[in-house]
Amino acid sequence: xxxxxxxxxxxxxxxAGFATLGASLYIWxxxxxxxAYTERDEQWVRxxxxxxxxxxxxxxxxxxxxxxxxxxxxxxxxxxxxxQAYSETAPDEIRTWRNRAQEAREGRSESxxxxxxxxxxxxxxxxxxxxxxxxxxLKQWERRLGALTDRSTSLREARERITDVxxxxxxESGLAGAGRDFEHFVYFLLGLGGFADEQMTAIKAACIKIVxxxxxxxxxxxxxxxxxxxxxxxxxxxxxxxxxxxxxxxxATRSLQR
Numbered sequence: 253x254x255x256x257x258x259x260x261x262x263x264x265x266x267x268a269g270f271a272t273l274g275a276s277l278y279i280w281x282x283x284x285x286x287x288a289y290t291e292r293d294e295q296w297v298r299x300x301x302x303x304x305x306x307x308x309x310x311x312x313x314x315x316x317x318x319x320x321x322x323x324x325x326x327x328x329x330x331x332x333x334x335x336q337a338y339s340e341t342a343p344d345e346i347r348t349w350r351n352r353a354q355e356a357r358e359g360r361s362e363s364x365x366x367x368x369x370x371x372x373x374x375x376x377x378x379x380x381x382x383x384x385x386x387x388x389x390l391k392q393w394e395r396r397l398g399a400l401t402d403r404s405t406s407l408r409e410a411r412e413r414i415t416d417v418x419x420x421x422x423x424e425s426g427l428a429g430a431g432r433d434f435e436h437f438v439y440f441l442l443g444l445g446g447f448a449d450e451q452m453t454a455i456k457a458a459c460i461k462i463v464x465x466x467x468x469x470x471x472x473x474x475x476x477x478x479x480x481x482x483x484x485x486x487x488x489x490x491x492x493x494x495x496x497x498x499x500x501x502x503x504a505t506r507s508l509q510r
Contacts, residue, residue, distance in 0.1 A: 258502050259502065261502055262498075262501070262502025263499065264499070265496070265498050265499030266499030266500055266503065267499070268499070269492050269494075269497075269498075272491075272492035272495065273489065273493065275488075276485045276488040279485070280480075286477050287477070287478055288474065288478075289476070290472050290475070292473075293471040293473075294307065294470065295467070295470050296310065296465050296467050297468055298463060299464040299466045302466070304468040307466075308467040309465070309467075310406050310467070311407050311462050311465065312404055312405070312463045312465050313407070313460055313461070313462055313463075314404040314460070315402070315403055315443075315444065315459050315460050315461070316402050316459065317402050319458060320459050321400055323451060323459075324393065324397040324400060325397060327447065328393040331386070331390040332390050334386055334390075335383070338382065338383055338386055339383065341379075343376060345372060345375075346376060401443075403443050405442060407438065410437060414437050436452075442460070
């Protein structure tokens with residue numbers, strides 16, 4: 253008499269258990285967990301080095317130290333010539349002051365020499381400021397010449413860095429023209445700022461190599477958060493699983509008795 257009811261109870265318990273597990277899984281997934289998802293390793297590569305579909309495209313601009321060196325040598329020579337030419341315009345008082353023998357030979361006191369320095373710099377302040385500026389430019393070109401190295405930057409990196417105000421807090425000659433447009437900012441990142449337009453055109457044609465690149469997927473990994481489900485839904489998952497097992501056991505017992 254109880255055997256038919258045992259099967260029905262087993263079937264009802266199994267269905268109820270599955271329904272509860274399904275509801276638990278749905279509630280758990282709404283918390284942001286995923287049954288299955290993939291993670292991709294992506295890399296920028298030369299466009300001609302891979303046949304993989306491109307997720308994005310870009311360009312890398314490269315310049316070698318050997319190619320740009322003659323232009324820096326010329327720029328330093330021009331800066332030195334400008335400083336020398338300006339020094340030739342020095343007023344007679346400054347020329348006389350600079351051509352004098354050292355203080356010990358002149359028999360002057362240190363305070364007297366210092367007073368004369370102060371008076372001359374106050375009287376010809378504009379001239380000294382202009383000379384200082386030209387001398388500073390010469391030293392900057394010479395320093396940049398001595399620090400030449402191969403450089404490269406992508407347009408993507410340049411777009412990210414163009415809004416970094418820290419790059420502009422400087423009086424370096426390399427910053428000259430960096431804010432004119434995006435292309436001149438790229439020149440600045442390559443260490444080529446400060447050149448006149450005609451020189452920059454020549455450098456770009458002779459030294460800058462533009463390499464097309466693309467973003468490709470190099471590996472795909474499958475993951476799942478399903479292992480977290482029993483722990484996160486303890487008070488629903490385990491009773492529902494037990495109910496399902498109980499129902500299946502009743503059904504199995506009925507089948508064996510036949």
